[in-house]
Amino acid sequence: MNARVRGEERRAEIVRAALEVIAERGYRGASLAAVAERVGLTQQGLMHHFPTKDALLVAVLQERDRWDAVPDSRWRVDLLAALVEYNAMRPGIVQTFSALLGESVTDDHPARAFFSERYTRVRASMAEMLRSEYGDRLPNGLTPERTAPLLVAVMDGLQYQWLLDPASVDMPGAFRDFLRLLGERPD
Amino acid sequence: MNARVRGEERRAEIVRAALEVIAERGYRGASLAAVAERVGLTQQGLMHHFPTKDALLVAVLQERDRWDAVPDSRWRVDLLAALVEYNAMRPGIVQTFSALLGESVTDDHPARAFFSERYTRVRASMAEMLRSEYGDRLPNGLTPERTAPLLVAVMDGLQYQWLLDPASVDMPGAFRDFLRLLGERPD
DNA sequence: AACGAAACCTACCAGTCGACAGGTGACCGA
DNA sequence: TCGGTCACCTGTCGACTGGTAGGTTTCGTT
Secondary structure (H helix, E strand, O other), X not given: OHHHHHHHHHHHHHHHHHHHHHHHHHHHHOOHHHHHXXXXXXXXXXXXXXXXXXXXXXXXXXXXXXXXXXXXXXXXXXXXXXXXXXXXXXXXXXXXXXXXXXXXXXXXXXXXXXXXXXXXXXXXXXXXXXXXXXXXXXXXXXXXXXXXXXXXXXXXXXXXXXXXXXXXOOHHHHHHHHHHHHOOOOO | OHHHHHHHHHHHHHHXXXXXXXXXXXXXXXXXXXXXXHOOOOHHHHHHHOOOHHHHHHHHHHHHHHHOOOOXXXXXXXXHHHHHHHHOOOHHHHHHHHHHHHHHOOOOOOOHHHHHHHHHHHHHHHHHHHHHHXXXXXXXXXXXXXXXXXXXXXXXXXXXXXHHOOOOOOHHHHHHHHHHHHOOOOO
8 A cells, every 4th residue: 555655646746746847838838758857757757657648637637626626605705815815825826727728728728628617617606606695686786697707707817917917916906806896795 | 012012911921820820729839830831831931931930929929919009098998898799709819819828927938028018008008998988986996007907807817718618608798797897887 | 485566767769840051943123 | 134132942950749668676465
């Protein structure tokens, strides 16, 4: 069993390194050799754990899934603001998945289906959260279903502006501004 | 002079082809050979017009600059909505620059400075537009300067959701929803 | 002590990449 | 008609890509 643990630890190390390299170069630009070197392996040593480059990407995306797999019903608007604040302290992770999202809109990208399904899921989750928070009508008159895409868009869009120019963009502050836009909370 | 015209037409053809290939593969994935083939040239023939790959990218970005170089003062919120509607009819262009934006957040990307400066410029332009439309305070209490990043973020974020799943995301509609969020227009 | 699997290696491979060198033909102004 | 510039070509290069084949070492289990 020690062997199994050691193997899984190695896999985790590799995924961590892959996150870094993807942040720096994107997925297409991330070579297996570069990832391998970062964990002190040869490219072929890495391919013992992940038989193809796509297999490694799948592991990276699963890592993301594990990250935001918080029970939907527990989400609240103020927790979302806290998440944005947390993200602002991890530029690396944000950069990885912003780069990946950008690439995914190109044809036949291996991460396309992942992101497509993820957004469908996240929008539904956000709508549910908004409904439990505000009811069927937000203070501004919109429905939760029509607000959810905007909420998601603001989060993503702010990330790009912030990554490109962290000094000029106060990502958490701007997000709180948007929440205020949604309507005063019924505290 | 006929020669000069012919040369510039060729260059324009190449840039157009590059826009397509970048939309399909991203900048890193767009090979000069693929672009060249699309205009019926060899890779070396293309490099007669653009000595390096980066030179081609510069031309592509200048094309974009020319696109949205509309006099700031003439922008109005409703024109912005019309722009989004127009974009919804050109998935290709949207895909090109969404892919480019995504890549640009990676380290040392040749388009990084372009996007960084562009967003600074666009935010200022949007703030100016909002001020001329609403005054120093929006109906919801925010200032134009704090609203501008949100406006830009919504436009970009919606594009990604729309590109990934055009059937589920009504980009122009969602954008109009956001405008309504900003406050009823003082018609 | 023997065995098997897991971990990792060296050695290759064919293909692709951007770029450089140098040539050829067409057109154009003098 | 001549000289030159422009538009393109063929040929070639070294670096790198992901992937395959086939070893060797390490180590826990029996």
